[in-house]
Amino acid sequence: MLRALVPSIYAPTVLEAAGEAALLPVIPLLARHLGFSVPAAAALAMIAGIGAVLGPIPTGRVMMRVGARRAIIASGIALAVSNVVALIVVGDGLQGHAGPGHRLALVLALVVMAATGQVWQLGRQSFLGTELPPELRARGMTTFGGMLRIGQVIGPLLGAVVVSLGHDAWVFGLFAVMTTTATVMVAVFMVPGEASGAAPPEPAAAERALDEEVEKVAEATAPVPAPDSTAQAGSRDTRGVLARMVRVGLGVTPLVMGRINRPLIVPLLGDALALDASTISVIFGVAAAIEIFMFIPAGSIMDRRGRAAVAVPCSLIMGLGYVLLSVLAPTIGTRSAGWALVALLVPCLLIAVGNGLGSGIVMTLGIDVSPERGRTRxxxxxxxxxxVGRLTAPLLVAGIALVAPVAAAGVVSGVLCLAGSGWLARVLPEVVPGRDRA
Known part of the structure; x- marks a missing residue:
């Protein structure tokens, strides 16, 4: 069943993630070269956070109308085009005469990246939620997360090669090539029902028509309810779902913030320690390689031992890694280039162990707390x-960078992850299915 999802979901995920991973570590450096200050460069990551807060609900509505496949294809085309434009305009700004137009081009490229990222994320998550049976859900989602990690290994290494051959903006061209290839694979291979062997359903319009017919039959055969009783029951159900989401989200948000802050804090610390873009990209690639080895056991543990068995140590280990990063960077990292490399690499490896253990945990929990009917919504x-975590994370780093060194942002990120692990240990056994309740 999982093999059947390789050409439509898993392989395109590797390609798209590789392009994004090649670009993310370079964005703060591009911003600095184009004239952004350190707080402003950190604040650029807010664009993805704003898209993560404002984008999912309208994206879900559009996707319910046009279908996941069409939405992913259209957004993939837009992302590839925007990266080509950014390659041309931002590359010109790196030649020594950067101006407001070049900085605006970088911002617009990040806006398109944030918007299309919401479509790819929700589309694949909804598709997998439909295709995977409950007993394979965690393994299927962690495999998805593992493909992201593989892309995050390939991307920075390819990015380092591209940057060494040209300049930092060449990673936009790499992202465009990866996105185009992934979009073509989705267009050719994404067919609903392929994993389960079921016959492909009709397009979205036909699905809505079928739903309407089912509702008519249900209305004709159901007993007449008391006034407003159905609406009240539906309202209670909705409030219950939202309550579960918020409770779990309070513990997952620090973990998400830690993931968002890593490609922001690490490059800025590396820049402060005089490490170049290719070295920082290699650090990210090595850390992502560690994560690849973690996603296979993570899925099995979640399906057999419960979600808390993965979510709690994931957040705990990431928190310890951030604290270690913030201690080593301003101490031994300032001694020499070699020590600077050690100060970044060792904590990044520890963060990678925790992050790899949590491959797919956020998406799996999202499916766990979502009812089957209306799951996309x-x-x-x-x-x-x-x-909210995606938006708050860069705000936190930018705000701290205004009054303190970037290393202080690492300390705060670490403490939040440690607190999140404690909250998840308490909440998950109460709200998610499986062995967590044992």
């Missing part, structure tokens, strides 16, 4: 809740 709500 509920997943859009879940992604909005999680989007």
């Amino acid at each position: 509920y997943l859009s709500w879940w992604n909005t809740v999680i989007g």
